[in-house]
Amino acid sequence: MQHIIPVDLDRFPEGFHSEVLTLKTGISDSMVLFSRVPPGHHGPKLHTHAVDQVYYTVSGSMKVQLGTDVYTVTPGTTVLIPAGTPHCNWNDGDEDELHLELFSPFPGTDPAVIVRPAEPRHVPGAEKLVRKISDEGFLDISPGFKLHPLVQRDTGSKEARLYYAELAPASGGPELHFHDFDQFYFVLNGSLEVQIGNKKMTAGPKSLVVLPAGTVHANFNPGPGNEQHIAIITPEPARGERFDYGVEIVADPHRNG
The missing domain is CATH 2.60.120.10 (Jelly Rolls)
Structure with missing residues (x-):
């Protein structure tokens, strides 16, 4: 199998794009993606997943809405999105935002099943789901x-x-x-x-x-x-x-x- 999978941003289409990196690896317990969000672009509107999702911001800056709260996420920040949490993300900065994504367990490959439209609702303790790397x-x-x-x-x-x-x-x-x-x-x-x-x-x-x-x-x-x-x-x-x-x-x- 292919053990090393490089991300080739030059092959990404224009606009927001998420590339599934593990699609042909035989991995069945999870799914890893790499996403690029250009300035002024956004991912799906407020939605939920049936499984946990994680973002890790590699470069740039993005806004992430968790329930009814909005956070600014910068490089070195992880966002845990538990199953059923309404969320969405967008880029209001002036450079491309790049982030790694994980779905665990494996959510399937049907976008209509993975992404479920949602209404905003308060998520208790949402601030604890956003964690930035710190020296300590x-x-x-x-x-x-x-x-x-x-x-x-x-x-x-x-x-x-x-x-x-x-x-x-x-x-x-x-x-x-x-x-x-x-x-x-x-x-x-x-x-x-x-x-x-x-x-x-x-x-x-x-x-x-x-x-x-x-x-x-x-x-x-x-x-x-x-x-x-x-x-x-x-x-x-x-x-x-x-x-x-x-x-x-x-x-x-x-x-x-």
Whole structure:
């Protein structure tokens, strides 16, 4: 399968456009999209979904209405939209707004089913659904590797966990391992070297790395600068369930050559 899917903005049509990045990957638990909203454009009018949705703003600025409240969303901000929440978004700025989107669980492919027209209603605690990366929110995982939790079960997400990760040059995440869940990396800046089995490949900015459940993998930043990416896990393991399974690739002693 294609493990690295680059976003080619030059191929996007004029106006508002959302590209499904996972459509041909065989992933069945979720759907990842990348959207561009030019100045003066907007997504669907106020609507709901039957599943949770998440926005992560990559660049530009957008307005997001949640129920009856409107928020200005800037780069580094995540918006969690629980199933059934009336919402819409638009760009009243002067540059293109780009954002990553996640639907979890998988909503199907029929737009008429995915998008359901809605009337405005007050959403209690809507302000808590909008979360911006902050200096105090980072966790040091290992030398050169830190992350910032964004969305998870504890913050109201039923299925998915998202976090912002940053790797210093010559640093990486865990050694070769696999998960019981699907995982994605969306590279924001820098270059991410991904090892899948015994093969290595490189993902640049605005590329989605697709790691279906059971895929043996590791990641590394070859430098020269820092690398930043959004990591997505779906479905999030239940509390107490094992997260990683470490593996080791060894040569076959009975194979010649």
